[in-house]
Amino acid sequence: MKKINLLPLLLTTSIYYSQTISGTVISKNENQPVSYVKIGVEKENIGVITDEKGNFIIDLSKANISNKIKVEVAGYEPFSETVANFIKQDQQKIYLKEKVKNIQEVVLKTKKLVDKNWGVNTKTKSVMYSVNPAFRKEDFLGETALEFKASKKSKIKNINLNIASITADRPVIMRYTIYNEKNGLPNESILDEEITVELTKDKIVDGTFTLDVNDKNIWVQGKFFVGIQFLREFEGKLNISAALFRTGYIRKFYDEWKKMTIAAPAINIDVKVDKNAKDENKQEELSDASVASLFPDVSIYQAASEESVFGKNSEVGKVFKLQNADLYYEVYGEGEPLFLLHGNSGSIKDFYQQIPVLSKQYKVIVMDTRAQGKSIDKTKNDFNYKIFADDVKALADNLGLQKINIAGWSDGGNTGLEFALKYPQNLNRLVTIGANAFPDGVDQELINNFNIKYKVLQLQNSPEKLNERRLLKLMLKEPNISEKQLNKIQNKVLVIAGEKDVIKQSHTEFLAKQILNSELKIYKDATHMIPFENADQLNQDILEFLKK
Numbered sequence: 339m340k341k342i343n344l345l346p347l348l349l350t351t352s353i354y355y356s357q358t359i360s361g362t363v364i365s366k367n368e369n370q371p372v373s374y375v376k377i378g379v380e381k382e383n384i385g386v387i388t389d390e391k392g393n394f395i396i397d398l399s400k401a402n403i404s405n406k407i408k409v410e411v412a413g414y415e416p417f418s419e420t421v422a423n424f425i426k427q428d429q430q431k432i433y434l435k436e437k438v439k440n441i442q443e444v445v446l447k448t449k450k451l452v453d454k455n456w457g458v459n460t461k462t463k464s465v466m467y468s469v470n471p472a473f474r475k476e477d478f479l480g481e482t483a484l485e486f487k488a489s490k491k492s493k494i495k496n497i498n499l500n501i502a503s504i505t506a507d508r509p510v511i512m513r514y515t516i517y518n519e520k521n522g523l524p525n526e527s528i529l530d531e532e533i534t535v536e537l538t539k540d541k542i543v544d545g546t547f548t549l550d551v552n553d554k555n556i557w558v559q560g561k562f563f564v565g566i567q568f569l570r571e572f573e574g575k576l577n578i579s580a581a582l583f584r585t586g587y588i589r590k591f592y593d594e595w596k597k598m599t600i601a602a603p604a605i606n607i608d609v610k611v612d613k614n615a616k617d618e619n620k621q622e623e624l625s626d627a628s629v630a631s632l633f634p635d636v637s638i639y640q641a642a643s644e645e646s647v648f649g650k651n652s653e654v655g656k657v658f659k660l661q662n663a664d665l666y667y668e669v670y671g672e673g674e675p676l677f678l679l680h681g682n683s684g685s686i687k688d689f690y691q692q693i694p695v696l697s698k699q700y701k702v703i704v705m706d707t708r709a710q711g712k713s714i715d716k717t718k719n720d721f722n723y724k725i726f727a728d729d730v731k732a733l734a735d736n737l738g739l740q741k742i743n744i745a746g747w748s749d750g751g752n753t754g755l756e757f758a759l760k761y762p763q764n765l766n767r768l769v770t771i772g773a774n775a776f777p778d779g780v781d782q783e784l785i786n787n788f789n790i791k792y793k794v795l796q797l798q799n800s801p802e803k804l805n806e807r808r809l810l811k812l813m814l815k816e817p818n819i820s821e822k823q824l825n826k827i828q829n830k831v832l833v834i835a836g837e838k839d840v841i842k843q844s845h846t847e848f849l850a851k852q853i854l855n856s857e858l859k860i861y862k863d864a865t866h867m868i869p870f871e872n873a874d875q876l877n878q879d880i881l882e883f884l885k886k
Contacts (some may be wrong), residue, residue: 358397359398359424361431361432362393372388374389376409378407379407379592382592384398398421403420403422404421412530450612454608457498457606458584458604458605459604461500462580466502466637467601468577468637469576471571479591482565483517485561488609492557492559493610494554495550496549497551498548498549500546500578501576504539504577505576507574508572509536509572511536512534513532514565514566515565517564517565558609586601639870662716663716664716666712667705667733668703670704673699675700675703675734680704680706682812684707686711691869691870691873696877700884708721708729709805721808723752724756727761741765743884746769748866751769752770752817754769755773755817755824758827759823759827766829769883770832771869773833775824776818779848780840792814824849830857830886834859838864861875
């Protein structure tokens with residue numbers, strides 16, 4: 339009988355299991371467990387929070403062993419070592435040394451201190467930052483921060499968080515952190531001690547959870563950031579009000595901080611500041627409430643679209659290379675071709691509820707518009723919908739499609755209209771969802787906000803925000819389709835919009851009236867987010883229209 343060498347197998351098994359490490363974090367000075375400590379891998383979305391007794395279990399099987407494990411909590415010196423060394427010993431006991439607090443008297447040259455409030459104050463329930471542990475557990479331990487700037491030394495009295503709604507089976511454990519700034523991003527905590535709180539519904543007064551930190555003696559000057567992180571899972575959902583077109587910052591555990599320009603959570607602070615100090619936190623106010631009312635909370639749909647395979651399907655995804663762009667696209671189903679075109683700053687995944695249904699009867703081609711999703715634009719020129727229409731035609735030609743149908747949402751609908759004007763012989767039928775023929779067709783409050791955001795981006799003149807600037811400018815300046823041009827469209831068109839759309843209903847009605855072979859459908863109580871919120875009805879309407 340052949341002798342089997344079990345040693346390599348046993349060693350392999352031992353190494354595999356050793357990559358899931360458990361242990362306890364302990365205060366070296368007091369020999370007591372330290373609760374709610376962050377333990378994670380630097381520059382990776384891998385990490386855990388210790389429980390109330392300082393215990394943790396962390397899976398490092400997917401970690402880069404050359405990266406460092408970081409162990410941090412306010413009031414203690416940070417601990418770090420390589421992942422390779424960390425996984426050598428299970429049942430870790432990590433001893434943290436308490437920081438020595440240098441208490442310095444803060445002397446102000448003036449006694450004229452005044453109360454001010456800085457930050458995001460909106461209490462909207464239409465645009466929200468949603469915390470739902472059960473929905474995306476891998477993102478639950480992420481951290482969000484808002485930037486502030488104090489021109490002179492100021493003391494933080496209260497940290498306020500505007501809560502739109504909360505349902506939780508237990509107190510929501512969360513942590514506030516005050517960071518200094520480096521290279522425009524949050525850097526290191528300036529706190530001498532942890533600020534961990536239990537959020538319950540009864541502590542929310544008039545939509546705001548206020549934490550008094552006056553006794554913590556937090557003085558700030560220059561740029562700083564207030565961050566929030568949730569530490570323990572709960573059953574339920576927490577919705578924080580958010581302000582559109584304000585910049586927030588987000589990171590997944592110890593991963594890199596990233597700017598979040600579409601909206602920022604409603605974090606604001608009460609401070610004591612020198613009366614003569616310039617208030618650099620005061621910005622041109624955006625009408626958050628009025629703009630937010632135009633958009634429902636679609637975070638659940640956005641999260642579901644991220645979970646879907648669409649937009650990242652390696653089995654069907656391809657890249658079509660043009661001279662000045664690389665267009666990413668996916669094809670599903672067989673039959674008459676139907677292009678689905680997403681809206682501004684969107685991508686293929688936005689049609690995650692349409693693709694499975696429509697592809698049962700049609701060859702569905704979904705593409706990321708240039709400079710959006712996975713598609714790349716190699717120019718620095720301004721965008722227009724004629725360019726996007728040319729891209730659709732080029733891809734259709736490459737696929738050998740002589741005649742196509744188009745269903746376009748928002749900017750995608752605008753592209754569809756330009757396609758109908760330029761390539762009528764290559765278009766069968768067109769469905770527009772929340773499209774417009776010229777910028778004045780969009781709600782004026784939204785246009786005002788676009789203008790403010792665009793001016794800010796122009797002043798920043800940041801190369802990495804070129805596409806963001808161009809996409810904003812596109813909505814401010816385009817399309818420019820005249821009444822006479824609309825009259826020329828001979829193809830059959832289904833014009834769809836929501837009763838509460840950001841596209842003025844009078845403009846949608848104008849579109850349908852000027853296109854001779856058109857049908858108009860206004861969805862009752864619907865907003866601009868029809869493909870998300872009214873998916874079943876939209877799918878049915880598209881199928882019925884294409885079959886007529």
